[in-house]
Amino acid sequence: MSPKLIVSVIFVGIKLVFLGGCASRENFSQQQESYLLEPAARIPAAVQTLPGVLKIRHCRAVAPFDGQYFLYRTRTGQFQQDYYKLFLTPPNEQIVEHLRQALSASGLFTNVLPASSAMPPDYTLEPHLLAIYCDFSDANNPKTVLKMHFVLLKTDPSCHCSTIVFENTYESIKSMPGRTGSDIILSFNDNLSNLLSTLMSDIARKAK
Template sequence: MTGPFVTRRAGLLALPLLAGCSVLDRPYVETLRYPLQPARPAAMPVAMPASAVRGGRPRRPTLMIRGLRAAPGLDARGLRVIRADGTERLDPYAEWVGPPNELVEEQLRRWLAASGLFGGIVAQGTRARTDLVLEGEVTALEADLRDGQSRAGIAVLLLAGDDGGGGRVVGQWAVIGRAPLPASTNPDGPPPGAIAASGTEALAGALTALEDALRAHA
């Protein structure tokens, strides 16, 4: 009885070793990480400071930006591709450097600060006077192979701040930026670097559209 028992035990012990060999033999694939930092076009208008306006002008409002939420499916870092057949793919080895909604929020702050539309851009929890409050959601950040474009979408509410408005809705917009994708015969689309660059360009378009919408309230 000891012979078969020993033989069987030895065979069972060998199984993990064999499984371990298959893992060790798997080739290492480096994960690529891409920033999401759209460049503001130099030709875009910048609001003039109040001191430069003849006759004076009331101070520019202070804007609070609350954290942008992520729409379902947009909380993952992997580059998101919609294939020609409509199926979705998250690249396991190519991703943004952070959660997309957090990266878009950071770039929204930088973009609006550079616009000169507001006297200040502050974060939630500040004790500074807040005239307007912006909150919203990142609704799209994807490469769509069906039309050969990347899309970046943001939906926002603009609310009255500390002026006694009591959170009254001042404006509501859903903006989408688009950018072309390079042609590719790969069913998963062009290389990750091209997808990330196209997504960044699409976000620049969305931020431009949002700035234009907010201009009337600055």
């Protein structure tokens, strides 16, 4: 489903609920545009499965990237919110769900658990969202930026403690095909696909 189709469905739902189905063309155009992240790239299956269960903790987002509105970096380096374009749910929540799905599909671990699971894990992944924004500081070369930090911990049952297997910061920068909401979310999707692919390659290599 394309970003435009998702937005159209959301708008119709909003208009029907709040305006009783009466939607003028003028009011429709003033509605907020809400988008979902949908990384396009398929993650390749792992060559081998690590013997253990992985739990992914909640993804924490640092300010000002802990909200839902699209953020634009201006020529002065300041960030401005776009109150008419936003993520349907906080991006850190969307990212951690895509991360869980990708790791589960890859077969890299025996099982991948959400943060809410009570099952004791063999590994724990801590994701941190450091930045997600549109960079318009160069008007001729607009880009989207996604930056995250990950810490992978391995549980030692003998001491009920954990040791760091690896930690790393990843940054993906992509040129935007245009300036519409659909252009922006497609570029963010490329950011996320690239970041997930690189992260899982590193996990497979360093968690052996």
